[in-house]
Amino acid sequence: MKKVGVFVCHCGHNIGGTVDIPEVVKRIGEYPGVEHCEDHKYMCSEPGQSLIRERIKEKGLARVVVACCSPSLHEETFRRAAENTGLNRYLLEIANIREQCSWVHADKAEATRKAITLIKTIIEKTLLNDTLDPPTIPVVPRAMVIGAGIAGIQAALDIANSGYEVVLVEKSPSIGGHMAQLSETFPTLDCSQCILTPRMVEVGRHENIDLYTYSEVDEIGGSAGDFKVKIRKKPRSVDVTKCTGCGDCFEKCPSKVPSQFDCGLVERKAIYVPFPQAVPNKPVIDRDNCIYFKNGKCGVCKQVCETGAIDYDQVEEIIEEEVGAVIVATGYELYPIRKIPEYGGGRYEDLVNGLQFERLLSASGPTQGEIRRPSDGAIPKRVAFISCVGSRDPEHHMSYCSKICCMYMAKHALLYKNHVPDGEAIVFSIDVRTSSKDYEEFFTRAKDEAGVIYIRGKPSRIIERDNKLEIWAVNTLNGKHLRLDCDMVVLSMAMVPSDDAIGIAKKLRIPTNAHGFFSEVHPKLRPVESLVRGFYMAGCSQAPKDIPECVAQGSAAAAKVLEMFSKKELVTEPFVAYVDTDLCVACKTCINACPYDAREFDEEKKVVLVNEALCQGCGSCVVACAAGATQQKNLADKQISRMVEVIFDE
Numbered sequence: 001m002k003k004v005g006v007f008v009c010h011c012g013h014n015i016g017g018t019v020d021i022p023e024v025v026k027r028i029g030e031y032p033g034v035e036h037c038e039d040h041k042y043m044c045s046e047p048g049q050s051l052i053r054e055r056i057k058e059k060g061l062a063r064v065v066v067a068c069c070s071p072s073l074h075e076e077t078f079r080r081a082a083e084n085t086g087l088n089r090y091l092l093e094i095a096n097i098r099e100q101c102s103w104v105h106a107d108k109a110e111a112t113r114k115a116i117t118l119i120k121t122i123i124e125k126t127l128l129n130d131t132l133d134p135p136t137i138p139v140v141p142r143a144m145v146i147g148a149g150i151a152g153i154q155a156a157l158d159i160a161n162s163g164y165e166v167v168l169v170e171k172s173p174s175i176g177g178h179m180a181q182l183s184e185t186f187p188t189l190d191c192s193q194c195i196l197t198p199r200m201v202e203v204g205r206h207e208n209i210d211l212y213t214y215s216e217v218d219e220i221g222g223s224a225g226d227f228k229v230k231i232r233k234k235p236r237s238v239d240v241t242k243c244t245g246c247g248d249c250f251e252k253c254p255s256k257v258p259s260q261f262d263c264g265l266v267e268r269k270a271i272y273v274p275f276p277q278a279v280p281n282k283p284v285i286d287r288d289n290c291i292y293f294k295n296g297k298c299g300v301c302k303q304v305c306e307t308g309a310i311d312y313d314q315v316e317e318i319i320e321e322e323v324g325a326v327i328v329a330t331g332y333e334l335y336p337i338r339k340i341p342e343y344g345g346g347r348y349e350d351l352v353n354g355l356q357f358e359r360l361l362s363a364s365g366p367t368q369g370e371i372r373r374p375s376d377g378a379i380p381k382r383v384a385f386i387s388c389v390g391s392r393d394p395e396h397h398m399s400y401c402s403k404i405c406c407m408y409m410a411k412h413a414l415l416y417k418n419h420v421p422d423g424e425a426i427v428f429s430i431d432v433r434t435s436s437k438d439y440e441e442f443f444t445r446a447k448d449e450a451g452v453i454y455i456r457g458k459p460s461r462i463i464e465r466d467n468k469l470e471i472w473a474v475n476t477l478n479g480k481h482l483r484l485d486c487d488m489v490v491l492s493m494a495m496v497p498s499d500d501a502i503g504i505a506k507k508l509r510i511p512t513n514a515h516g517f518f519s520e521v522h523p524k525l526r527p528v529e530s531l532v533r534g535f536y537m538a539g540c541s542q543a544p545k546d547i548p549e550c551v552a553q554g555s556a557a558a559a560k561v562l563e564m565f566s567k568k569e570l571v572t573e574p575f576v577a578y579v580d581t582d583l584c585v586a587c588k589t590c591i592n593a594c595p596y597d598a599r600e601f602d603e604e605k606k607v608v609l610v611n612e613a614l615c616q617g618c619g620s621c622v623v624a625c626a627a628g629a630t631q632q633k634n635l636a637d638k639q640i641s642r643m644v645e646v647i648f649d650e
């Protein structure tokens, strides 16, 4: 009989507060095959780990179960400890009695009973585990960054400056993301373009960065260390090698549509450069709105282009790349005003979102930095700023705090007062959150020095009447009802993940939270690593954040990628599928079931084989195989059956 050792962690009060640990130790100690059972306050601490090492040697343990937190947190810690004693690391398993037990139960007796059952199931599984050798794969020292806002730019530059090649994929015609749209930035009020554009230029010129703008990731295969990527490059309809950027084409283009960059406040042409500092600074034809592409008429841009750069025949290209690691930095969007019917649902021209107000504040914006009402161009003399629109509203919209709105509202109000000194700036907020370096001082400056008025309370309605926007609210500090006529209203809309974040998550097969923000392995200890190895995240694709945080996270993700590139080979998990060829009936169902293309049919032997380098051990094939020929290493049918039997025996 193989000797099993079980080590039960209290995790302070996390487990010990709900589960009766002495009772667990007693009951498990009596279980057949258990040679030793012991508890510790913090098993992951050095004393806890050395206790495991000592007992393995002392008692000659052949199998080890640690009953503690989720394996995603400390499985590696404990497997390394076991390995130090000479035990094969895959003969140690975790019984998760924290996330799957103590954290989800309040009744101590029930939680204790469940913890005991969970541990017993894992003991049975571990007894049937095989000794495995982790395979290694060579690392391709080349990274891909998806999304070229400030977070993606920072990550790409850090990796490229360390001497490694980067493939940077941006879906828009230019890099820069939302930061390029901002006027001045809190808390220092330096001009956004002035700090961003030098970095954009550096990206465009960097010898280690292959920049694909107007492009998206189409497909990704392979695994950490060696991903195979297909990038779909949309046709610009302009030969960028011939284009001199003279601008004749867009000056003469007769077709006009709302400009995305200026948030619909002005129009752009169908052939356009998104903004003057764009990288690459070459135009693109928006085929959906181009007269030539719609009905074959026009062709003005081609006629006026002296270098013959206009190329209507350009076609979509699929580019294949091989990379070892992927950073996702796809950023955010603002929750649409049309979803807020009580504020007009997008019908009022002078009610704008924060990014529209940034464009009005910007010296290179549609009004050259003068604050003017979109409806009639008048200078607004009373502007209201409303916070938490769509955020912190679990009943109707998003439950979370968008984190940066309090700060940019203070900035907006302060800059408005600078532009219109005799104007009135009124901020409506539930409360004010300013928790970063120099942020509270910035807020105080807006409130006390610039004379911005803060009212506590969230308006219930806004009605357009007599060329004014009438706000209905209650000041929750004194209980007074207010009706306030304003010339303009700026809404701090919730920050939500970019439109196609869910699509990207599906393509990359990485998880998101309920709102569509990418999930990290651990919010405190591994904040930039995805749950799927080889994928990292940066910026607002993970959660709302400000520029300093996006930059820090971009650098952090880059550091993680560089850590991977410092190794020539990557040790991977051996829990792949295998086929018992004697049982395989060649039905090929598993080939279709495999989402990783890790199965191939051997025509000669008439059996299906597994490509271990591609297999991610997801188990889809095991479920699909009616013949029971496909099994997963250390998670075979017989192991699962034993675990289920234990539950029924209890």
Ligand SMILES: Cc1cc2nc3c(=O)[nH]c(=O)nc-3n(C[C@H](O)[C@H](O)[C@H](O)COP(=O)(O)OP(=O)(O)OC[C@H]3O[C@@H](n4cnc5c(N)ncnc54)[C@H](O)[C@@H]3O)c2cc1C
Residues within 6 Å of the ligand: 146, 147, 148, 149, 150, 151, 152, 169, 170, 171, 172, 175, 176, 177, 178, 179, 182, 184, 185, 186, 187, 215, 216, 217, 329, 330, 331, 332, 333, 334, 353, 354, 355, 358, 404, 408, 411, 498, 500, 504, 538, 539, 540, 541, 545, 546, 547, 548, 550
């Ligand atoms: C009104 C307002 C004012 C603000 N003012 C300030 C301020 O003063 N100071 C401050 O610190 N912060 C400010 N911020 C926050 C700041 O905008 C963000 O912190 C920062 O821009 C986020 O950068 P990012 O790279 O994470 O995302 P983004 O800027 O959103 O960039 C993401 C990029 O990814 C691209 N992308 C998306 N999906 C794909 C895909 N599938 N494939 C390829 N590319 C893709 C996008 O096109 C975009 O270029 C403000 C925000 C708002 C809304």
